[in-house]
Amino acid sequence: MSRRSPIKTIHSHCHHLGWDNSHAPTARIEPGSTLELQCLDAGNGHFRPDSTADTVRSLAADRANPLTGPVFVDGAEPGDILAVTLDSFAPSGFGWTAIIPGFGLLADQFSRPALQLWSYDREVQAPAAFGTYARIPLRPFAGTLGVAPAAPGNHSVIPPRRVGGNLDTRDLCAGSTLYLPVEVAGALFSIGDTHAAQGDGEVCGTAIESAMNVTVKLDLIKQTPLAMPRFSTAGPVTRHIDGAGYDVFTGVGPDLLQAARDAVSGAIDWLTATQRVPAEQAYMLCSVCGDLRVTEIVDLPNVVVAFYMPRMVFD
Structure with missing residues (x-):
């Protein structure tokens, strides 16, 4: 993708907590601006x-997931689509992954806090070391990006929404374009929760959480109703991590969430037994590089969920 010089920088102190269409814009731009x-x-x-x-333990939930913005896009109105093209990411070189008590897919099994700190070369972005256990290929992306909802009041940033938000989708990386339904005048776009790497599912509740600068281009598609966010990618989405294959663990049963829990539990058991990774570290490792996928959902009453652990992180 060609690089454009940003016409404006929105600094990190221009941030807010929660989605609220009454937030004053930090900038006003024309469609097509970078x-x-x-x-x-x-x-x-x-x-x-x-x-x-x-x-x-002292992490304040009400201060989590700050969003830079909002940005007012001239001419945006309900019924339009805001097209967000992600041009580039400039990571900080420092990150963290944590088990937060009461949060995550297996919160009942992992009740104690745990923390993994990351240091990586922000220019080269070579695989980052997970202690002595593994090396994780980096793929920076934005976990949370969206526009303001029409509903009044302040809305939590934690659950994803029709207008985007905390999507935590690792393929929203450089080269991808996200399409969001506009619900209020100006769209009021915001972004945050940037990650240096994450597996599909973000199963422990955190990825490699890392501050970074993001360059985006904002365009409008006029009067084209969109029910839910959609996105397009510039190329393959798994090639960066699948070179050595996977070990895959499944959960089978009538409940989709329980099947997902069973699949991840199987991966953790395998990591502790074969890779000698302690259970808490295995859980966090699953979150930053393993992929949780629904592989079969039509042969009711049971569904199949699979968890893919890439072998190359242990090479």
């Missing part, structure tokens, strides 16, 4: 290189 937005990490700067697992 912006650089400085994004804080999901912990709002809570974690430092000397943080420990105890630091997780």
